Amino acid sequence: GEKPASKPAAKLPETVTIAAISYTYQGKPTFNGLSQVVINQGWLEGELKKKGVALNWLPVPTSVGGPLINEGFAAKRIDFAGYGDFPALIAKSGGVDIRAITSSGQGNNAYLIVRKGLEAKSIEDLKGKSLAIHRGRPWELTLAKLLDSKGLKLTDFKIYNLNPQAAYSALAAGKVDAVFTLSEAILQEDKGAGTIIWSTKSNPEWKMRTGLFARTEFTTQNPELTQTVVNAYIKAAHWASQPENRAAFLELASRGNNPTSVLERDYANEGGDWKDHFSPIIDQGFVSHFDDVSKYTFENKLVQKEVASRDFIDPTFVNKGIDELGLTGFWKETPVTGPVQ
Amino acid sequence: MKPDLKLILSVSSPLLLLIVWQAVTAFKLFPPEVLVSPTAVVAAFGEVIATGELQRHLSESLTRLAGGFTTGASLGLLFGLALALSKTVEQVFGPTFQALRQIPVLAFIPMLILLLGIDEVFKIVIIAKAAFFPVALAAYDSVKGVPKSYFEVSSLYRAPWWVLISKILIPATIPNILAGVRLSLTRSWLVLVAAELIVADSGLGQMMEMGRQMFRLDIVMVGVIVAGVIGFGLDRLFQLLQAHALRWKTA
Amino acid sequence: MTLKTLNLNAFKPVWLLGLIPPVLFLLWWDHEAAKGGANALAFVSLAQVGQALIDMFSSGELALSYGSSLGRALSGLLIGGGIGTLVGIAMGLSKPVEWAASPIYNSFRQVPILGWLPLIGLWFGSGDLSKLIIVALSAFYPTVLYTFEGLKQVEARLLDVGRVYRLNGWQTFWRIQWPAALPSIFTGLFQALAFTWISTIGVELLFSSGAGLGAMMQQAQLQARLDIVLVCILFVGLTGFAINFLIKRLSQHVLSWRSVRA
Amino acid sequence: MDYVPHSQIPGHKVKQTGAVSLKGIKKQFNFKDRELKVLSEFSLDVQPGEFVSIVGPSGCGKSTLLRLIAGLDDTYDGTITLDGQRVAGTSLERGLVFQDHRLFPWMTLEDNIALALTNRQISKDAKAKLVADHIALVGLKGFEKAFPHQLSGGMAQRAAIARSLVNEPKVLLLDEPFGALDALTRVHLQGELQRIWLAQGSTMIMITHDVEEALYLGDRVVVMQANPGRITHTVDVNLPHPRDRASPVLHRLKDEILAELTNVPEAPNSVVRLIKGDDQ
Amino acid sequence: MDYVPHSQIPGHKVKQTGAVSLKGIKKQFNFKDRELKVLSEFSLDVQPGEFVSIVGPSGCGKSTLLRLIAGLDDTYDGTITLDGQRVAGTSLERGLVFQDHRLFPWMTLEDNIALALTNRQISKDAKAKLVADHIALVGLKGFEKAFPHQLSGGMAQRAAIARSLVNEPKVLLLDEPFGALDALTRVHLQGELQRIWLAQGSTMIMITHDVEEALYLGDRVVVMQANPGRITHTVDVNLPHPRDRASPVLHRLKDEILAELTNVPEAPNSVVRLIKGDDQ
Numbered sequence A: 001g002e003k004p005a006s007k008p009a010a011k012l013p014e015t016v017t018i019a020a021i022s023y024t025y026q027g028k029p030t031f032n033g034l035s036q037v038v039i040n041q042g043w044l045e046g047e048l049k050k051k052g053v054a055l056n057w058l059p060v061p062t063s064v065g066g067p068l069i070n071e072g073f074a075a076k077r078i079d080f081a082g083y084g085d086f087p088a089l090i091a092k093s094g095g096v097d098i099r100a101i102t103s104s105g106q107g108n109n110a111y112l113i114v115r116k117g118l119e120a121k122s123i124e125d126l127k128g129k130s131l132a133i134h135r136g137r138p139w140e141l142t143l144a145k146l147l148d149s150k151g152l153k154l155t156d157f158k159i160y161n162l163n164p165q166a167a168y169s170a171l172a173a174g175k176v177d178a179v180f181t182l183s184e185a186i187l188q189e190d191k192g193a194g195t196i197i198w199s200t201k202s203n204p205e206w207k208m209r210t211g212l213f214a215r216t217e218f219t220t221q222n223p224e225l226t227q228t229v230v231n232a233y234i235k236a237a238h239w240a241s242q243p244e245n246r247a248a249f250l251e252l253a254s255r256g257n258n259p260t261s262v263l264e265r266d267y268a269n270e271g272g273d274w275k276d277h278f279s280p281i282i283d284q285g286f287v288s289h290f291d292d293v294s295k296y297t298f299e300n301k302l303v304q305k306e307v308a309s310r311d312f313i314d315p316t317f318v319n320k321g322i323d324e325l326g327l328t329g330f331w332k333e334t335p336v337t338g339p340v341q
Numbered sequence B: 001m002k003p004d005l006k007l008i009l010s011v012s013s014p015l016l017l018l019i020v021w022q023a024v025t026a027f028k029l030f031p032p033e034v035l036v037s038p039t040a041v042v043a044a045f046g047e048v049i050a051t052g053e054l055q056r057h058l059s060e061s062l063t064r065l066a067g068g069f070t071t072g073a074s075l076g077l078l079f080g081l082a083l084a085l086s087k088t089v090e091q092v093f094g095p096t097f098q099a100l101r102q103i104p105v106l107a108f109i110p111m112l113i114l115l116l117g118i119d120e121v122f123k124i125v126i127i128a129k130a131a132f133f134p135v136a137l138a139a140y141d142s143v144k145g146v147p148k149s150y151f152e153v154s155s156l157y158r159a160p161w162w163v164l165i166s167k168i169l170i171p172a173t174i175p176n177i178l179a180g181v182r183l184s185l186t187r188s189w190l191v192l193v194a195a196e197l198i199v200a201d202s203g204l205g206q207m208m209e210m211g212r213q214m215f216r217l218d219i220v221m222v223g224v225i226v227a228g229v230i231g232f233g234l235d236r237l238f239q240l241l242q243a244h245a246l247r248w249k250t251a
Numbered sequence C: 001m002t003l004k005t006l007n008l009n010a011f012k013p014v015w016l017l018g019l020i021p022p023v024l025f026l027l028w029w030d031h032e033a034a035k036g037g038a039n040a041l042a043f044v045s046l047a048q049v050g051q052a053l054i055d056m057f058s059s060g061e062l063a064l065s066y067g068s069s070l071g072r073a074l075s076g077l078l079i080g081g082g083i084g085t086l087v088g089i090a091m092g093l094s095k096p097v098e099w100a101a102s103p104i105y106n107s108f109r110q111v112p113i114l115g116w117l118p119l120i121g122l123w124f125g126s127g128d129l130s131k132l133i134i135v136a137l138s139a140f141y142p143t144v145l146y147t148f149e150g151l152k153q154v155e156a157r158l159l160d161v162g163r164v165y166r167l168n169g170w171q172t173f174w175r176i177q178w179p180a181a182l183p184s185i186f187t188g189l190f191q192a193l194a195f196t197w198i199s200t201i202g203v204e205l206l207f208s209s210g211a212g213l214g215a216m217m218q219q220a221q222l223q224a225r226l227d228i229v230l231v232c233i234l235f236v237g238l239t240g241f242a243i244n245f246l247i248k249r250l251s252q253h254v255l256s257w258r259s260v261r262a
Numbered sequence D, E: 001m002d003y004v005p006h007s008q009i010p011g012h013k014v015k016q017t018g019a020v021s022l023k024g025i026k027k028q029f030n031f032k033d034r035e036l037k038v039l040s041e042f043s044l045d046v047q048p049g050e051f052v053s054i055v056g057p058s059g060c061g062k063s064t065l066l067r068l069i070a071g072l073d074d075t076y077d078g079t080i081t082l083d084g085q086r087v088a089g090t091s092l093e094r095g096l097v098f099q100d101h102r103l104f105p106w107m108t109l110e111d112n113i114a115l116a117l118t119n120r121q122i123s124k125d126a127k128a129k130l131v132a133d134h135i136a137l138v139g140l141k142g143f144e145k146a147f148p149h150q151l152s153g154g155m156a157q158r159a160a161i162a163r164s165l166v167n168e169p170k171v172l173l174l175d176e177p178f179g180a181l182d183a184l185t186r187v188h189l190q191g192e193l194q195r196i197w198l199a200q201g202s203t204m205i206m207i208t209h210d211v212e213e214a215l216y217l218g219d220r221v222v223v224m225q226a227n228p229g230r231i232t233h234t235v236d237v238n239l240p241h242p243r244d245r246a247s248p249v250l251h252r253l254k255d256e257i258l259a260e261l262t263n264v265p266e267a268p269n270s271v272v273r274l275i276k277g278d279d280q
Ligand SMILES: Nc1ncnc2c1ncn2[C@@H]1O[C@H](COP(=O)(O)OP(=O)(O)OP(=O)(O)O)[C@@H](O)[C@H]1O
Pocket: D149, D150, D151, D152, D153, D154, D155, D180, D182, E029, E030, E031, E036, E038, E057, E058, E059, E060, E061, E062, E063, E064, E065, E099
């Protein structure tokens, strides 16, 4: 896209701040996904140190991650953040100039779990029943797509706006008939609270996508630093993609909400290779996903301005990084090159 | 003379705040994405009123608040008095009361959902819990501080407990109890909004939370101001009550 | 403790009465837990809670989270309570300050904390400082209110005595107004204590994650680990109880001049 | 002097009840680290319908004694009975005028007095009438709606007297009821108190520092001394009521009592040296 | 009777200052909807070092008057001067013993008295000595650490007297200072007050209901009447100090004052009918 031609900063910033969804593990924050791998590898910190730049990680809890990161971007307190499609788009639409600079793989699965004892096999069976979802969270889009495909509308259900914690309690207590949520649904199923009747495994294209987002001002002023950060994430993705690192990665991930067994099942039966989960490549699928999100949020008046992908997605860093690191062709996706359409 | 200064000061201080706010945003000292200007808030205000959203959210919240707050505060008053007046009640319930009043009601939500479901009763119970404790504590603590001589006069005339409470203890402790009621209103608001975040489709809290999720800080500010103004109004009401109850001091 | 120092009278078993409600509650709890089914999810068995307590304790996780929440609550109480007392004093002693400050104070007080989050996040980041500010704010409100009320209720007949002996402003405050307001100020402190705990837990959910009972509880809920939630509740309650007890002792000592019912 | 039964005093109706008996009362306060013996082996028998005056030095335990009889304090040794029944807690049968007025600052004069009638099973109108009558009795007409802080010291004291009279207790305990009153009001209220006492046949125990008053009203005057509080002297006043204040008998008895009261081993010395004062 | 200058009374040192003058004082309270005229055209000149006693019926405005002189209330018409200077606000030169003791409940007896010395520029030791001396003066040795609620009524009143004496004001205003004291303590403290007055040459204005006391101590006794409060009579007592309480002059003056005090158009009637009482 066209960006204002601003000169690179003469001086490097003192710190680079990366925010990411995190969990508390043994009293300390553990980051979600690749961020923790980046930390563990220590490469980024070392590279930045050589340039006299400190690396600062900002852990944000999942429940308020979106708003916190958006506010941090707006206040220029953070430079990069790994988070979801929906909140990032909201920020962009609200005038916070950020853009997606890598993908974080195929995205997250969403699940539909129904309470014990309810004879429902599909979403259609839930018509007129109560369905809990946390409004405004990224997986609402997935639900919208599912409903759309079946010719259903939110108004066909008795919708309860519940946060996940409350939703699981209500499900267990039989106070709602179904919950639409993320992979914790597997855990709930294991605990006997209900049965999963649908997931994005049947429609991988509806998965919620996450990626690394950056403040545009920062990337234009510090392209080299940005490249370093992106390269670190690519290296982390490469590490995680190695089948021999699978167990180690799952162990890291299990420090979040879900035990390894659940993660295994979340990752299972998806076809393709293990490494597909981690591809940083921004491909056309990624771009069209954001087009969809943009359209949906605008049509549903969740945002006031429609965001054009070309202003919002910048594949140049990741493309250059893959090149620099000699990883061209390692992941199967076809990178978008040139301006995003 | 004096009342004039009072009026001037109490009107000018909020006004000054408003002017500073407008100035800060006009000079773009902070990014407009986060510190929205008063004019933007007024615009958002117009928007949510025009769509009827504000009215809907507000009436939902106020209904919940009215139910939960009045139940919680009045039960709190009774319980606090009982705790202060009866040794037995104090011995049996005192420790539990002191421990329980420190625990955020939000921590009990899973259990409450199990017991009460997720409909209005549940929300009202949560607010009632939040309203209960400040009033109970204020009543307990200030009745404990009532001079012995008042109890002696009352006991001399063998005033029944309701006379003791209504004619002696409440007047003697009204400033502190009302302060407790005012705090309990604050806390009810807080918990109401929190509860609406967790389990609701409507209400001021939901409006603010959605505003935040959707990065509409102008709408969040509308919520802030509406909550502040309503809280202030209710608070004024209590102050008037207090002035009425204390007229024996100045009459 | 030797037999000599063990004063048997001090061990009158009346305090055992205080155990009745918690014990009854636990019995009911275990009964519910034993029902199984949906109940088993919300009412974990006490054995499980005990096990969680042991696990969390031995992993050091509990101490870390607990210590960080306790530190936050106490420093918030100290800072918010301290500033609140000062502001309450200023409002209680000076009419113009009261007139100027009370509309702002009384409306800000009513704004749900959530409303401030974006602004506080913007100005102070989303780290420990912001958390501390919110916690301190929650202690600030009650202390202002009760300090102010306490000072306003000081009897004119006692102030007259100070005038007769020509006490200056400071002397009047320190010798008359402050002691007269102390009972009310202590009530404010008791209120503030609860508010700090509640906001400590709350704010750990709302800002950057890290050590803390609130964060731990939040995550445990998502993981459907009710046993961990209960251990956290237990610690919040017991700590509140203990701090309350200490402040009570202090107040009884400081307010020993009152002739109140035993 | 022999005791003249009240029934022989003209105009005095005596009830068969209202006998107060104190036996071996011991009372102490924990005062800092030491124990303060306030009453020691205190015994006194008051006949039904008798009027007993108590005089004694400041701090000798008079108020403490009345509090015990009123049932406001039960941490003492010994027994106190009313008509043979052990006194436990307060009762409407035993009224008390406190030394300090103890009006409730948030109640009007009227409401303060009406409080005493809370438990009286009579109509609202009758209550209002009683209250109004007693306000008039103590000369406070026109101040019905006044709050205590709007009353003078003597007016507040009178209000407290009205409050204690309004529900006609069988035994009335009065702690310096007329201390803050001017001579005229005092004489008037002494007369009223006597009139009520004669008409109701109630038992009265009154603390006063005015020996004349003690003699004018009392069937008996009890003289106390301090450290520990005890009875050192009892004077029977065998004169019919109402009495002639100028009676030589009363004068003689007054001298006797004053002699007893001033017969103290050591009075505090003048120890204050005056350090300022420009004319020293 | 001619006025005998104080300087001619043996033992009486008179300061050149301490003249209190009240001219045309009018004071009213807003009482409910009506105005209550409490003082009307009240004028009084007090010489330096004079002892003026004020007697008058309850509620006639005596306490109000002292509050005005003390400078606690400046909402009145007329002028009050001390040594020709208009009185504005309170001053350590004008001390006041309140009718109720007004000790601070949170201070020990000692601290309550020391409060009066807060602004006296003397050493800590000297302060402690003064406080201890005055506690002894009023006979409260041993109660230094007592809180007010641990004192008897008379003890609290004595503590209040000690507090007012301890900083030796030029003008001391006393509102029924001995009202709650027994005869012996009262005589003792009257003597002490007189001794201090004589030694310091201060001006004293004392309200009392005890006419004998007014005459025993006062150079002049001012008699007030109520509605509105005004001076109806002034009696000069031209006897040297200390006086003989049995002096026939004092007895004659007492009768004169009592006659004046009881000379009121209407005394409250006995209006209380006794509705209960089993023997009616
Ligand atoms: N704050 C007030 N508001 C209204 N009226 C008042 C107030 N203070 C005093 N009064 C009235 O003023 C009158 C005089 O009161 P004051 O206390 O001066 O009487 P006093 O002469 O000292 O009587 P006493 O001997 O009973 O103490 C009384 O009628 C009283 O009701």
